Amino acid sequence: MNPRTFLPAFAFFALSLARLHAADAPGTKDHPMLKRVTGSEIIWGNTAKFDEMKIALEKIQYDYNAQGFKATKQETVEGAHATLYYRLPGDVSTLEAVRQYEQDLKAAGYAVAFTAANDELDDGYGRFVERIFPAALKTEGLKYLHEFNHEEQRYSVLKGKSKEGADVVVSLYAFVLKDVSTGFKKLVEDHKLQKDQTVVRVDILETKPMDARMEVVKAAEITSSISTTGRVAIYGVHFDTDKSEIKPDSADSLAEMAKAIKEGGGRYLIVGHTDNQGEYAHNQTLSDRRAAAVTSALASRYGIPSSTLIPVGVGMAAPVAPNTDEAGRAKNRRVEIVKM
Template identity: 35%
Template sequence: MHRFVAVFTAAFVAAFPASDALAQNRDVAGARDYPGIGRFSGSVITGYQTKDFDAVRLQAAAFKDGQPTDARTLEGRVTRIAYRTGPGPSILEVSRNFENQLGKAGFETLLACNADDCGGIPFSEKIDALPIPAMWIDGFDYRYFAGHKRDGNADIYATVITSKNNDDIYAQLVVAVVGALENKMIDAAAMAKGLGEKGHIAIYGIYFDTDKAVIKPESAPTLAEMAKLLGGQPALNVFIVGHTDNQGSFEHNMTLSRQRADAVAAALATTYKIPRGRMKTAGLGFLAPVGSNATDEGRALNRRVELVQP
């Protein structure tokens, strides 16, 4: 399968228009190197993802008879960065540079192997990789590294998968800082405290499909807490204000943010019997960011609903 992917790439890349080809010579928007690790000279970042809490697969030993022998699932803050390097260096050269840099940063090797020693195609299919075209893995030709270090009370793991597509070398660095899930659920008491101290509070437990104003079912616990707040304080009137990130036009986001605020008010009135007159709605689009819209994390912070006390 991976060999087919590698052959398919030539036709896929040839289909890109000139503007896309130029974009491939720059880092993807919002991307940056991992602090203290950096990149191989001449590389560009083709894929970038960071999550406050996520799960990632790591292989700490080679496969035996096509099956894992020490597979680990790590949970915590996960950063994934994919790089492309032009023709010239070998897979080994790029990988060794990352391995040496990780060693200098304090990581001890758990596993370092080439395709055949790792376990061939079955091993490559279990690698946690960003999707094509950010990252390409040829199941017949790759190198894998996994390392670990202890930093204070934190366990930190790093993996590097390096492979080749046509004459370009692709490498993906994954760093996982193992940690517990932070409780970001805001209950009625926290909402009341935020309104009392600051006059507003951001609500992140209301979920919508991309570009839509239909509330998803998993929003129910947060809506229930909002209803508990309003039901427990009959004299409290609020503004419900929708906020978006900067993806799309100004006009579209202004409309979408207002529609989402309206949807929240409607749900509270219909399902929880909160008088509609106690809730005014507004939409500010991306005019009041709390994070940078140049990064995934910032955009996630900006997509929110806020309660505001008049």
């Protein structure tokens, strides 16, 4: 071969490979625990050191009389969380997409906890995504990607262990693009999305404890904040997701709260706040229970007269940060002391 023809050809081949690799959305890459389906492309991705992930364990159902979702089997798990959306090659169906991942995961010791498709997932109107991936409907691009493409869908949840022995949950949600003309133009143009292509959302969560980032607020700081603003936010009182039992590692914060309340005298509101994940009514009730739990702990463990404490739950009604990512949601999950 003539060197003059060989070199340009080689250069073109290398450039083609680079372009193929660069087709993934900027800043995204495969999760180290999972391969991708051959020929697929990452169109959107996000990782969080600590976040929560909802999984469905049975069909999502809506109660038209009550105008709300029925109680169905679900779990919420917490830990290191990665979400990746892949555009699959044109000949890959939702069934093949899910089965490819299941096959690899089962070989690694994972077991299927729940799997379903189409009418087995919800009763229409995109309610499965609304219930299980609520943040997606508040994310630019993903909102309309889901809103206009939910007629053909398949889901699978698998549970297993990482090499280090941590519990890992993987959820797979595959759906077919039926409308590529509305609301997510940038994704369509950047990744050449076409009608009848399959997209799969892959969520991987490795359970792990949250890094301790919040220092215990001392009694003097509580008193200072209340004297200046009439209130103080406490982040050191911890609860498991969707629970109202106070965790043992909250003891130091409760002790400082009690000290400040005793020294300050008077009456106080103990206010529970949640983020916006889940239904409004459910979060309202949860925040009520958490506020009551803190009030009870202050009275029973630290001798604060119960007549001086009033538990109040406001749910998601008073955020201090956007609920668009875990950092913001963490700021909104708090207990406040308000001087009356």
